[in-house]
Amino acid sequence: MSTQSRRTFIRQAGGAAILLGTGPLAAFTKPFSANDTIRIGCIGMGIMGFGDVACALQVPGVELAxxxxxxxxxxxxxxxxxxxxxxxxxxxxxxxxxxxxDAVIIATPDFWHDTISIAAMEAGKAVYCEKPMVQQIAEGHQVIEAQRRTKAIFQVGSQRVSSVAFAKAQEYYRKGSIGQLNIVEAHIDRHDALGAWQYSIPTDASPGTVDWDTYLKDTAKLPWDPKRFFRWRNYQAYGTGIPGDLFVHLISGLHVITGAKGPSRIFASGNLSYWKDGRDVPDVITAIFEYPETPEHPTFQLTLRVNFADGGGGGESTRLIGSEGALELTYNGVRLQKRGLPKAPGYGGWDSFNTFTKEQQAAYIQQYNKTYSAADQARPAPVTEMFTVPEGYDDRLDHFKNFFASVRTGKQVVEDATFGLRAAGPAILTNQSYFERKEIKWDADKMKVI
Incomplete structure (x- = not known):
């Protein structure tokens, strides 16, 4: 889709918003007390929309309008x-x-996020926008500018940012529990049709029950295709593929734990291996992200992998590995494991010591014991700590609680537009690297491709 056509659409949408009385001049900041009801609307009532509404309504003082x-x-x-x-x-x-x-949830396909987010902020609404925040880098800067200009409450819906498990992992990391971070590895593998986005299509789906022309926005004008509407994640024109759906969660969580702003280099490889159902995005993809040294963290490498055709049954893991330990994010918490090294290097085993003459081995042992005390030679006892979230815990509910707290008090949201672009940007560029088969360089501070 061209930048020019997108700009044209946004201008048209903005003009219509002014006619409706929802342009920039209509923006307002409504004061809330602790007991005031916050009335919400949801735009996009698919899987995420219905799920988000049900979760949001669990927060006291929230009603659906x-x-x-x-x-x-x-x-x-x-x-x-x-x-x-x-x-x-x-x-x-x-x-x-x-x-x-007072507030809206935006749970549309990705290519609508920027346009509706900007229109909502200009209409004076607080905005909870599902991840990824945008489909293209330039759109992210437009959303950031709109939030700055309108001073609207705007939060991206990547719930790991509010998770107590990730807060605990952040605590471990900041205490230095794993030593110097050197690599982060994560994967999400699946082995079922629904997990690969072959969502059910209702029997009454037709141009009569779906506003197909509006849905297409500024993308290519195509004949009615129910797959492109109900299984939109499978198409470059409407979604962001695996990186925008899944990598962005992993990147968001990593940035929370480490304080990172983003990588400097990105390279991706993959293929369409199994789900050859007309989609034009890969179902297997691996990406390598190089994070440069900053005051918050040392240089480290992040590797992310998703496989939608894992015949072993699938699974998920995220590990932050350092020189003195590792953090593993599990489905219900975080595990710290430390396997420290003794000060002494040891000898024997797979070692050149075994090639010495008996005389040299005896001399070496004598010298070794003079150099290293018994304490130096002892390996530290292994440490394992497990933090488990409470039974029934829902990090999405915490994310909504944080959002509505910001709506009530005006306090800073936990995942603003800048954070959102720094998480979405590397995911978007993963797609660019995959399709263009090249390394992408990224300035995480300025949030621009170099």
Whole structure:
């Protein structure tokens, strides 16, 4: 999609917003007390939209005021769940024009995130935008500028940022529990059709029940294709593939733990191995990210891998490995393991010591024992600590609690637009590296390709 066509669309959307009374002049900051109800709307009622709304409504003092979606069935199901009087619309601008809505969740396909986020902030709404924050780097800078200009509450929905497990991992890291970080390795492997985004398509899907023309936005004008609407993650035009869906979670969590802003070099490789269903993104991809030394961390390497065709059944792991220990993020917490080295190097085993004459071996042992005390030769006892999250813990709920706390008090959000672009940027550039088959250099401070 061209930059020019995107700019044209944004100008048109902005003009329509002004007509609706939701342009920059309509922006406002509504004061909230601890007991005031926050009324929310959700734009994009797919899997994430319904999940986010259900989670957000668990926060005391939050009510659902309306939803927008381009498929009539999603709107009808929202009424089934939340009552026949719920305001529903195909046009997100009608939702933004409502004065009784204080905050919106944006859970649309990725290529709509920037346009709706900017329009929502200009309409005076607090915004919770699903990850990745944007589909393209330039869009991220536009969202950052809109947040700066409107001073709106804006939080990206990558919930690991609010996780108590990642907070504990951050504590371990800052205490120096693993020594000097040297490599981070993470993978998410799956072996099922739904995990590979072959989502169910409703039997009534048609141009009559879906606003297909609006959905396409500024992408190529194509005939109706239900797969491109309901399985949008499989297409470059609408999503960001594996990196934008999954890598961005791993990068966000890493940045929380280490205080990193991002890598300086990125290289990716992969292929479309198994799910050859018309998608134009890989189902197997590995990326290497080189993080330069900063005041927050030493130089280290990050490797990320996702395999949607893991015949072994799949699995997930994230490990931060240092010179004195390792942190492993598990499904229910974080594990610290330390296997320290003795001060003495040791001898024997796979060692040149065994090639010495008996006389030289005896001389070497005598010298070794004079150089190193018994304490120096003793290997430190291994240490294992496990932090487990409470039963039933939900980091997405904590993320929403943090968001609504910012809406009420005006305090800084836990994952603002700048953080969002620093997480999304390397994921987006992973795709660029994969498709262009080249290394990408990234300035994490300026958030620009070099």
């Amino acid at each position: 309306g939803v927008a979606d381009l498929y009539d069935g999603h709107l009808a199901h929202a009424k089934e769940l939340y009552g026949p009087h719920l305001f529903t619309t195909r046009d997100y601008r009608e939702l933004l024009a409502r004065k009784d809505i």
